[in-house]
Amino acid sequence: MPVLAPAQFAALLDDLRGELSLVPDEATRAALHSRARLLALNVEGYRVNHEQARSALTRVLAETGVGVRSSWERQQEHLNFMNAASGGVERDYEAATAAIEQARAHRFEALVSVGARPDTTGAEDLYTQQAVMTLAREGHAIRPPEQKSGSKRVFNAFAVFSKFFVGIISGVSINLLFNPESRLYLTLIALTAGVMFSVLLLWLVDELAYRAKLAPGTPGMAHPRAYTAGILAVTALYLGVEGFLNWDGILRVTAEIAANAAQQGQLTDLSALPETDTAPPHWSLLTFTLALVGMAAAAALVQGRERARAVLERERLAARVAELKAQGTLESAARAADHVTYLERARDRLAPPRDVTSPDHARLNERVLNHWEQERDSQVQGISARLLAEAQGLQATLEEFAAQVQAARFPRPRRGLRALLG
Numbered sequence: 001m002p003v004l005a006p007a008q009f010a011a012l013l014d015d016l017r018g019e020l021s022l023v024p025d026e027a028t029r030a031a032l033h034s035r036a037r038l039l040a041l042n043v044e045g046y047r048v049n050h051e052q053a054r055s056a057l058t059r060v061l062a063e064t065g066v067g068v069r070s071s072w073e074r075q076q077e078h079l080n081f082m083n084a085a086s087g088g089v090e091r092d093y094e095a096a097t098a099a100i101e102q103a104r105a106h107r108f109e110a111l112v113s114v115g116a117r118p119d120t121t122g123a124e125d126l127y128t129q130q131a132v133m134t135l136a137r138e139g140h141a142i143r144p145p146e147q148k149s150g151s152k153r154v155f156n157a158f159a160v161f162s163k164f165f166v167g168i169i170s171g172v173s174i175n176l177l178f179n180p181e182s183r184l185y186l187t188l189i190a191l192t193a194g195v196m197f198s199v200l201l202l203w204l205v206d207e208l209a210y211r212a213k214l215a216p217g218t219p220g221m222a223h224p225r226a227y228t229a230g231i232l233a234v235t236a237l238y239l240g241v242e243g244f245l246n247w248d249g250i251l252r253v254t255a256e257i258a259a260n261a262a263q264q265g266q267l268t269d270l271s272a273l274p275e276t277d278t279a280p281p282h283w284s285l286l287t288f289t290l291a292l293v294g295m296a297a298a299a300a301l302v303q304g305r306e307r308a309r310a311v312l313e314r315e316r317l318a319a320r321v322a323e324l325k326a327q328g329t330l331e332s333a334a335r336a337a338d339h340v341t342y343l344e345r346a347r348d349r350l351a352p353p354r355d356v357t358s359p360d361h362a363r364l365n366e367r368v369l370n371h372w373e374q375e376r377d378s379q380v381q382g383i384s385a386r387l388l389a390e391a392q393g394l395q396a397t398l399e400e401f402a403a404q405v406q407a408a409r410f411p412r413p414r415r416g417l418r419a420l421l422g
Contacts, residue, residue: 002384003391006047012398013039016405023408032405039401046394053387057380064376068369075365089350096347103340110336122341123334124321130330131320142313159303162296166242167198169289173245201238202300205231209304214312235297242293 017036023029111120115133120126132142171194179186212227324330 003050003388004395006043006050009043009046009391009394009398010040012402013043016398016402019405019409023405025408025411028408032401032408035401035404039397042394042397046390049387049390053383056383060376060379060383064372067372067375071365071368071372078365092350093347096343096350100340100343100347103336103343107336107340110333114330114333116333120337123338126330126334126337127321127324128317130324131317134324135316135320140316142317155299156303159296159299162292162299163199163202164195166202166293166296167195169292170194170198170242170245173242177245197241198238198296201234202296204234205238205297205300206304206307208234209301210308213305213308217312231301235294238297239290239293243290 013036017033020029020032020036023032107120108118111118111126114126114130116126116129120129135142168191171191174194175182175187175190179190208227208231211221212224212231215221215224215227
């Protein structure tokens with residue numbers, strides 16, 4: 001502690017009390033004796049506080065020392081535990097790796113014995129391979145999913161675009177038929193109706209083709225001829241409506257062209273011309289429109305049948321896989337194929353710790369150590385500050401008392417008028 005011992009203050013006070021007998025004035029000596037007794041009490045109080053401060057510092061250092069030592073012991077125990085756990089996990093990991101290699105060798109032998117590919121990784125893959133092989137032997141080969149080639153993308157884009165393009169043509173024809181004044185809202189309604197009509201009928205063709213393909217092998221569905229008749233009826237309705245709308249539109253456009261030409265004086269006397277058939281020779285435009293409608297319907301038909309084929313192949317493959325599982329002839333090979341995956345997952349769960357030193361635990365232990373150190377420093381500083389202030393106050397009081405004793409022993413001589421009056 002950065003203060004003087006109580007014995008030093010007591011020795012100084014004893015020396016000063018010994019000098020009191022040399023004070024010539026009785027009254028001053030008595031006053032100084034009284035003050036010396038009070039200072040003796042102050043020194044005794046300082047001694048008591050000094051002992052208490054020493055005891056408090058000893059207790060604080062002991063408590064914080066225990067906390068620091070326990071923190072370091074916990075850290076060491078944690079490191080020992082992590083090292084032991086890491087060593088055990090490493091041994092288990094090596095044993096699991098050896099078991100996996102043995103299981104892989106057994107899987108290879110089992111797969112080769114049943115004629116499967118050696119790179120088969122699971123039981124489902126094995127059953128699928130065997131089902132595909134048996135279906136191929138029976139003449140029902142499963143075609144792999146077609147890759148999106150350039151022509152396939154173009155066809156799909158055409159099939160989608162044709163629905164809306166033919167619908168726009170229908171909307172224009174409806175607009176010419178019911179909106180001769182070309183009002184905007186009626187034009188929008190006509191175009192929307194044409195697109196909806198085209199998309200709905202082509203979707204019906206697609207769905208009927210899909211159901212016609214699935215009907216022979218699906219219980220509860222109608223005969224395929226019924227769906228075929230529906231396809232023909234929808235296609236005929238589509239072609240008939242489109243033909244009527246386009247032919248009527250052609251007639252109206254031709255009449256408007258003739259009227260505009262007559263108004264501009266480009267035609268001579270129309271009554272003088274020989275009477276001919278009023279039907280304009282625009283069969284090529286009508287034929288092109290109907291051909292476009294037929295191509296859109298054919299594209300929808302192809303899409304529906306292709307979708308049904310994919311569904312039938314998946315169902316056939318799933319049924320054969322279920323049949324192979326029920327037979328149980330591939331049970332041992334399937335178990336060997338899945339056993340490797342099971343062991344690999346078990347080994348992953350036995351993976352060694354990523355960080356043996358455990359930085360989280362180290363940071364926690366460091367915070368605990370900092371807490372104990374801060375607690376020790378704060379308490380030591382508080383006790384030392386209080387004791388230092390008391391020691392400085394006592395020292396100042398003793399210095400003042402010493403000055404008073406010296407002044408009483410050696411009073412200043414009176415000179416001049418004061419000496420004469422004294």
